[in-house]
Amino acid sequence: MKFKMLFWCLFLLGISFGVHSQPDSLGFISIDCGLPPNSTYVDKITNLTYVSDAQFIDTGMNHNVSGVYITSGVSKHYYDVRSFPTGPRNCYTLRSLTAGSKYLIRTTFMYGDYDGLNKPPIFDLYIGVNFWRRVNISDASKLYIAEVITVVTNSYIQVCLLDKGQGTPFISSLDLRPLKPSLYPAVANASVSMSLHRRLNAGVDDSVLVRYPADPHDRMWEPFNNPGDWTQVNTTSSVQNPPNDMYEPPSAVMQTGSSNDPGYQIRFYWLIGAEYKSPSYFVVLYFAELLEPPPPNPNPDPKKQPKKGSDSTNNTKQFREFTISINGYDWYASSVVPQYLMTSEVYGYTQTTTYSQYNLMLAPTDNATLAPLLNAVEIFVVLSTADLPTDSGDCMFLFFLRSLYLAIAP
Ligand SMILES: *[C@@H]1O[C@H](CO)[C@@H](O)[C@H](O)[C@H]1NC(C)=O
Ligand SMILES: *[C@@H]1O[C@H](CO)[C@@H](O)[C@H](O)[C@H]1NC(C)=O
Ligand SMILES: *[C@@H]1O[C@H](CO)[C@@H](O)[C@H](O)[C@H]1NC(C)=O
Numbered sequence: 001m002k003f004k005m006l007f008w009c010l011f012l013l014g015i016s017f018g019v020h021s022q023p024d025s026l027g028f029i030s031i032d033c034g035l036p037p038n039s040t041y042v043d044k045i046t047n048l049t050y051v052s053d054a055q056f057i058d059t060g061m062n063h064n065v066s067g068v069y070i071t072s073g074v075s076k077h078y079y080d081v082r083s084f085p086t087g088p089r090n091c092y093t094l095r096s097l098t099a100g101s102k103y104l105i106r107t108t109f110m111y112g113d114y115d116g117l118n119k120p121p122i123f124d125l126y127i128g129v130n131f132w133r134r135v136n137i138s139d140a141s142k143l144y145i146a147e148v149i150t151v152v153t154n155s156y157i158q159v160c161l162l163d164k165g166q167g168t169p170f171i172s173s174l175d176l177r178p179l180k181p182s183l184y185p186a187v188a189n190a191s192v193s194m195s196l197h198r199r200l201n202a203g204v205d206d207s208v209l210v211r212y213p214a215d216p217h218d219r220m221w222e223p224f225n226n227p228g229d230w231t232q233v234n235t236t237s238s239v240q241n242p243p244n245d246m247y248e249p250p251s252a253v254m255q256t257g258s259s260n261d262p263g264y265q266i267r268f269y270w271l272i273g274a275e276y277k278s279p280s281y282f283v284v285l286y287f288a289e290l291l292e293p294p295p296p297n298p299n300p301d302p303k304k305q306p307k308k309g310s311d312s313t314n315n316t317k318q319f320r321e322f323t324i325s326i327n328g329y330d331w332y333a334s335s336v337v338p339q340y341l342m343t344s345e346v347y348g349y350t351q352t353t354t355y356s357q358y359n360l361m362l363a364p365t366d367n368a369t370l371a372p373l374l375n376a377v378e379i380f381v382v383l384s385t386a387d388l389p390t391d392s393g394d395c396m397f398l399f400f401l402r403s404l405y406l407a408i409a410p
């Protein structure tokens with residue numbers, strides 16, 4: 001507890017110094033770490049303005065990645081990094097936030113051999129004093145993304161990189177996006193955060209990344225395909241979300257999905273990684289029917305008109321219904337019948353498993369004639385936030401010491 005208090009005090013001291021910076025008109029903060037001080041530019045894909053990180057941190061060094069890693073598919077914010085060769089803990093401070101509000105915070109990393117050592121590091125991320133996740137950079141050209149949904153307790157938040165003695169921590173970009181309180185209600189208050197494991201958009205080509213402005217919340221939806229097995233289903237009609245939707249998937253994501261041949265299942269799995277201490281998962285599955293329902297009795301033949309009272313439309317040719325199981329148990333109690341061009345979501349925690357992986361299966365029911373259709377998936381790791389000290393008065397002595405040190409330091 002004493003140790004935790006010390007961290008908390010350092011946290012408070014850390015935010016006592018530095019320059020202020022405002023979120024933009026959307027409430028977004030988009031930071032290109034390693035960009036020269038006072039530089040800004042407009043990102044080509046999103047039209048969002050990225051700013052230098054100099055006003056959010058006063059430690060670390062700027063580097064450009066090696067030119068061989070700058071290719072057309074790599075966004076500009078990956079071209080440079082800030083690295084932290086000194087100090088066990090280096091933190092960015094994001095200010096002018098609304099205490100008690102919910103935010104999405106995203107960090108990205110591309111090593112790109114910026115230091116010429118060809119030694120990708122392993123380090124830890126913290127939100128303030130709370131462990132978020134480990135980052136294991138094993139491929140110099142790979143783009144790594146860490147994202148968390150969290151409620152801030154103050155008007156600022158710190159994102160910290162901790163040196164584990166396994167290489168120098170570095171960072172390429174840092175984004176903050178505000179979320180309405182009604183979104184992701186599992187993150188009810190500051191005691192629970194959710195770290196993104198995967199956010200997948202089924203049924204699009206591998207080059208398609210959906211984010212802002214198609215998603216007003218600027219979530220990044222990665223393409224999800226299993227080409228040998230799955231078929232792409234898509235529509236040009238937009239998909240509506242129900243009123244008061246808690247997840248608000250963008251239509252661009254819902255308009256595509258993955259299915260299979262009739263009678264077959266949709267299966268995928270995820271492995272329990274070493275990035276978290278003991279992960280427990282929260283999963284959101286997104287569904288919408290994309291195939292137009294068959295027209296009722298298109299060419300009525302008077303002689304073959306069904307008798308009054310009998311079923312005049314036979315939709316069995318196009319009936320989609322499926323169940324959802326994880327590691328063999330029924331994860332969702334009922335079956336799912338996706339509604340035409342209307343989003344529905346099935347969400348919840350997973351049971352802890354003794355396996356090293358989770359196997360999710362959408363299986364057609366006996367009376368279904370179409371295979372399951374999956375439009376999108378989000379998988380989160382649930383983080384329980386450690387108790388924060390409520391009284392910052394204990395920090396005054398340390399604050400005094402630091403002031404003294406600053407006064408006498410050469
Ligand atoms: C950045 O801008 C601020 C205020 O406009 C100025 O005081 C500072 O000298 C600038 N820094 C650099 C490195 O240009
Ligand atoms: C970005 O801005 C340019 C010029 O204002 C505009 O032509 C383009 O459509 C915008 N792109 C997006 C994704 O909003
Ligand atoms: C990175 O490259 C840009 C030019 O592309 C240059 O202006 C900048 O000074 C370089 N930064 C470092 C840290 O070398």
Ligand SMILES: *[C@@H]1O[C@H](CO)[C@@H](O)[C@H](O)[C@H]1NC(C)=O
Pocket residue numbers: 122136137138274
């Ligand atoms: C880091 O990732 C690499 C490649 O995936 C893996 O071989 C290695 O075991 C990981 N290290 C740790 C400490 O997780």
Ligand SMILES: *[C@@H]1O[C@H](CO)[C@@H](O)[C@H](O)[C@H]1NC(C)=O
Pocket residue numbers: 188189190191
């Ligand atoms: C935070 O939300 C959880 C879940 O809704 C609830 O159990 C807990 O009491 C809340 N904590 C506070 C401090 O409001």
Ligand SMILES: *[C@@H]1O[C@H](CO)[C@@H](O)[C@H](O)[C@H]1NC(C)=O
Pocket residue numbers: 203204205231232233234256
């Ligand atoms: C729609 O699906 C078809 C295959 O069924 C595919 O060829 C096409 O590229 C898809 N279109 C989009 C926009 O994803």
Ligand SMILES: *[C@@H]1O[C@H](CO)[C@@H](O)[C@H](O)[C@H]1NC(C)=O
Pocket residue numbers: 311314315316317
């Ligand atoms: C609907 O048509 C299918 C064949 O396409 C048939 O097997 C089924 O019995 C029919 N159902 C009804 C209620 O007519």
Ligand SMILES: *[C@@H]1O[C@H](CO)[C@@H](O)[C@H](O)[C@H]1NC(C)=O
Pocket residue numbers: 321335365366367368
């Ligand atoms: C289809 O069959 C399942 C059982 O396999 C049943 O629960 C469901 O109600 C049936 N749906 C319809 C529309 O008949």
